[in-house]
Amino acid sequence: MSEEKKKIVSSKPQTRIRAAHEKTILSEAEIIFAQYGYAGAKLSQIAKAVNISKTNLLYYFPTKESLYLNVLKNIIDIWLEKLTLFNQVGSDPATKIKNYIIDKLELSQKHPNASKVFANEIINGATNIGDYLQERFSTTLEEDVKLINTWINEGKMDAIDPYHLFFMIWASTQTYADFSVQIQLALKKDKLEQCDFDNAAEFISKVVIKGLGISQ
Amino acid sequence: MSEEKKKIVSSKPQTRIRAAHEKTILSEAEIIFAQYGYAGAKLSQIAKAVNISKTNLLYYFPTKESLYLNVLKNIIDIWLEKLTLFNQVGSDPATKIKNYIIDKLELSQKHPNASKVFANEIINGATNIGDYLQERFSTTLEEDVKLINTWINEGKMDAIDPYHLFFMIWASTQTYADFSVQIQLALKKDKLEQCDFDNAAEFISKVVIKGLGISQ
DNA sequence: GTCTATAAGGGGATAGAC
DNA sequence: GTCTATCCCCTTATAGAC
Numbered sequence: 001m002s003e004e005k006k007k008i009v010s011s012k013p014q015t016r017i018r019a020a021h022e023k024t025i026l027s028e029a030e031i032i033f034a035q036y037g038y039a040g041a042k043l044s045q046i047a048k049a050v051n052i053s054k055t056n057l058l059y060y061f062p063t064k065e066s067l068y069l070n071v072l073k074n075i076i077d078i079w080l081e082k083l084t085l086f087n088q089v090g091s092d093p094a095t096k097i098k099n100y101i102i103d104k105l106e107l108s109q110k111h112p113n114a115s116k117v118f119a120n121e122i123i124n125g126a127t128n129i130g131d132y133l134q135e136r137f138s139t140t141l142e143e144d145v146k147l148i149n150t151w152i153n154e155g156k157m158d159a160i161d162p163y164h165l166f167f168m169i170w171a172s173t174q175t176y177a178d179f180s181v182q183i184q185l186a187l188k189k190d191k192l193e194q195c196d197f198d199n200a201a202e203f204i205s206k207v208v209i210k211g212l213g214i215s216q
Numbered sequence: 217m218s219e220e221k222k223k224i225v226s227s228k229p230q231t232r233i234r235a236a237h238e239k240t241i242l243s244e245a246e247i248i249f250a251q252y253g254y255a256g257a258k259l260s261q262i263a264k265a266v267n268i269s270k271t272n273l274l275y276y277f278p279t280k281e282s283l284y285l286n287v288l289k290n291i292i293d294i295w296l297e298k299l300t301l302f303n304q305v306g307s308d309p310a311t312k313i314k315n316y317i318i319d320k321l322e323l324s325q326k327h328p329n330a331s332k333v334f335a336n337e338i339i340n341g342a343t344n345i346g347d348y349l350q351e352r353f354s355t356t357l358e359e360d361v362k363l364i365n366t367w368i369n370e371g372k373m374d375a376i377d378p379y380h381l382f383f384m385i386w387a388s389t390q391t392y393a394d395f396s397v398q399i400q401l402a403l404k405k406d407k408l409e410q411c412d413f414d415n416a417a418e419f420i421s422k423v424v425i426k427g428l429g430i431s432q
Numbered sequence: 433g434t435c436t437a438t439a440a441g442g443g444g445a446t447a448g449a450c
Numbered sequence: 451g452t453c454t455a456t457c458c459c460c461t462t463a464t465a466g467a468c
Contacts, residue, residue: 036340058463064461161415165423167416168420179386204384233451274445275452
């Protein structure tokens with residue numbers, strides 16, 4: 001018997017029609033949850049976006065909460081693949097940090113709704129996800145903090161508090177997804193373009209690397 | 217006839233009991249809206265927090281939307297008082313930028329719920345506040361951008377894109393309010409303390425100022 | 433296995449009592 | 451001026467039809 005990854009929806013047998021429906025439902029649900037948060041999102045909205053009846057939606061995901069948790073789980077999995085400095089390509093601090101920033105910004109650009117769902121969840125107190133977050137996030141963060149401290153001890157960068165460094169990088173990159181509306185207002189654009197993300201990557205990595213006293 | 221500031225609730229005459237109720241209602245509403253966003257917040261929750269009936273609440277604020285707009289207006293007024301680099305004390309770039317960052321962080325510390333309501337509003341598309349924001353925010357931002365460009369032309373700092381600088385500062389400071397739960401998880405604390413905000417101010421201003429090539 | 437008619441409850445708002 | 455009994459709609463969820 002093969003050890004399969006536990007899925008929250010695992011109990012139901014997977015038919016072709018179920019697999020197809022679940023995929024589109026999760027995709028549309030992410031958009032709605034991103035815009036309205038958990039409480040504000042309505043199953044009727046999601047059902048309408050998928051073009052099925054509200055009650056039919058509840059056949060595939062028996063409760064609103066189960067749907068939400070599955071959306072959230074998808075997001076965290078995408079996140080954790082990239083959210084590590086330690087496994088970033090490169091050997092020197094400058095390269096690793098720059099690639100880390102570029103990867104995080106790419107997530108903001110390609111998965112803005114995922115970022116917004118996550119933001120909503122954290123703002124409202126991470127009630128649904130706290131434990132899962134603690135478990136999976138903390139370990140990779142601690143590893144990355146250690147790496148920064150190694151670099152500090154080796155004299156490769158200034159002695160700063162690694163935690164606040166990560167808070168700054170997370171915030172500065174996620175803002176291009178979560179607060180895109182404000183950024184669009186400021187830049188007087190209807191939509192953020194590739195060049196905006198390129199400029200952001202350039203700016204953030206320059207300021208962070210130089211600000212940390214890392215020689216390139 | 218004196219020119220009074222237009223208030224959204226202006227139409228009703230102010231009695232003592234109304235003034236007192238409105239104050240506590242706005243205060244509690246801010247907390248609830250911060251946690252659940254507009255759609256997610258329930259008038260019944262807010263009424264319960266104020267210890268009045270839901271219908272009585274609707275006497276003081278005739279609609280949910282009117283209540284929300286008043287909460288939001290309070291917040292923006294607090295914001296705009298401080299959110300200007302131009303009017304910051306100090307004459308040299310380093311001092312002005314450092315004080316700007318300290319002030320923004322102080323807002324995150326003292327008005328975390330205001331910050332969260334604002335964050336929710338922006339994430340869900342700024343549908344209620346877009347015009348007001350454009351009007352009041354844009355002017356001060358443009359002024360601040362000009363100031364940065366002056367400093368660049370005077371050779372006081374590296375030639376960077378001023379807009380992305382402000383996005384970074386806003387994000388890095390607001391994250392201590394909006395994402396406080398995530399930060400608490402990372403720091404393994406139940407509550408952020410004064411020293412955490414001091415460390416944040418120290419870190420952010422150091423990295424930004426040094427990263428911009430500003431000599432101190 | 434897939435989908436829908438119907439239920440049960442809570443949402444914001446109003447008309448009218450004090 | 452202040453407060454409440456009542457309304458109507460829309461929410462999630464279930465029991466049962468195909």
